[in-house]
Amino acid sequence: MSRPQDVLIRKLQEHSNLSGGDVDGLRALPMRERLLANEEDVVRQGDAPKLSAVVLDGTLARYHTLPSGRRQYLSLHVRGDMPDAQALFLDRMDHGLCAMGDAAVLLVTHEALVSLFKKRPAAGFAVWRETLIDAAIFRESITNNSARSVETRLAHFFCEQYYRSRLTGYAVPGSAKLPLTQTQLGELLGASLPSINRALRKLRKSGCVDFRASQIQIRNWHRLVKLGDFDPTYLHVRRLPRSAADLR
Amino acid sequence: MSRPQDVLIRKLQEHSNLSGGDVDGLRALPMRERLLANEEDVVRQGDAPKLSAVVLDGTLARYHTLPSGRRQYLSLHVRGDMPDAQALFLDRMDHGLCAMGDAAVLLVTHEALVSLFKKRPAAGFAVWRETLIDAAIFRESITNNSARSVETRLAHFFCEQYYRSRLTGYAVPGSAKLPLTQTQLGELLGASLPSINRALRKLRKSGCVDFRASQIQIRNWHRLVKLGDFDPTYLHVRRLPRSAADLR
DNA sequence: CGGAATGTTGATATGCCTCAACTAAAGTGG
DNA sequence: CCACTTTAGTTGAGGCATATCAACATTCCG
Secondary structure (H helix, E strand, O other): OOOOOOOHHHHOOOOOOOOOHHHHHHHHHOOEEEEEEEOOOOEEEOOOOOOEEEEEEEEEEEEEEOOOEEEEEEEEEEOOHHHHHHHHOOOOOOEEEEEEEEEEEEEEEEHHHHHHHHHHHHHHHHHHHHHHHHHHHHHHHHHHHHOOOOHHHHHHHHHHHHHHHHHHHHOOOEEEOOOOOOOHHHHOOOHHHHHHHHHHHHHHHOOOEEEEEOEEEEOHHHHHHHOOOOOOHHHHOOOOOHHHHHOO | OOOHHHHHHHHHHHHOOOHHHHHHHHHHOOOOOEOOOHHHHHHHOOOOOOOOEEEEEEEEEEEEEEOOOOOEEEEOOOOOHHHHHHHOOOOOOOEEEEEEEEEEEEEEEEHHHHHHHHHHHHHHHHHHHHHHHHHHHHHHHHHHHHHHOOHHHHHHHHHHHHHHHHHOOOOOOEEEEOOOHHHHHHHHHHHHHHHHHHHHHHHHOOOOOEEEEEEEEEHHHHHHHHHHHOOHHHHOOOOOOHHHHHHO
């Protein structure tokens, strides 16, 4: 029988070994579901949240708000991710978290999590590892946005997003949902809308990848990987599921 | 009596409450000192380290190496920082860690750390929090390098570096050591050497900050903070030491 | 003192941004 | 169901910030 908590457990097992007791403890966490509309915030910059969210469905994004009002999106999160484990041990949110398109999350109190981690250190270490992988993704974004051309940035980002979507088991081979406008892509990759648009069309013409209608279509994975200088090591996936064998 | 471990304890206490038992546990960690020459690596991309380092003296930097051979520096670390707590629960290093100028670190095995965390969850939570603050700094770097001009980036970076150096208690008010060449500043902030150089001179002339001879000289803190759009919230310092009162 | 590393400065090129107009698609209400 | 409105995407012109290339000055260090 599948329970919503299993989404998190499956995710943690991508990189961590959990004993039966750990799994039971995670499965027993009191979680309630919350549905989100497009652009709706889960938490805002400055909040002091007492809950953490696990993505059940859809896409969430972290973002900074700049004095000009412009947003800088920091990362995207798909099914199984626990975006604000980042805030578990921090008083105030230094960033916001919102839904890109409709989404659903599971909410669990910090209290319940911490008390589980005290009883079951290995469960805590697994979630800790999850936050460390998040940090690795941030590092890659620094490099991506600082040292690569807009076209390469896009290619790299599509690789990462497709790769992570495939891991959830929800994306069919060759395509992945990506509910972002081109403006938002720009705010994620540190580029203006026109240059995103032009780079997108170049990628389309090159036959590597096609992004339109909130959908990534992979045309030639290996060429795209090369173009985007993508090496998935930083995602620290230990066990690539059989269903995602095409990613090697 | 002061022991080298106290450097880490002092750092953790900036943001976490540690009980006597936690402090004792941390103090009992078996640590050995290692001296580093300029440019020397602590760990390399691809390594599977069994040790974590705590910065005792000097500056360490994390970096990615790009196919072109260019480096992207990701973050700097000063006394008390635990830069590769990031790798505690990861198999392979997705980045390297090296000394900028001469430095000294304390090395502690992952094994000893993990076993302490099992006995003393609160000590683990404090180190976890430390890694989460690291992640917050990464997020800020994404925004800094993606959404700000080179001059603003520099100003923001100087603010952060000065702020963090002051917290260690090792920097006198008004200046901080920063053993980087302008080339390396460029590789940190995603900018070319000439534009770094010109932005530096602009900042110098504006009377906010002067960087030369591996030294940041703060001329006008409040103007610099404004210029760099710097808000230290993301550093998550709960208790600003009396000695660093000038930072408010 | 000589060589290497670092910093300074200028000329030129270019990727990307801004501004702007226009097209296409997708919702919305009569 | 269609006109209307809004939002998203496309494309071009012009300009600016930044990169690249290059020469030279300065400092550091053996």
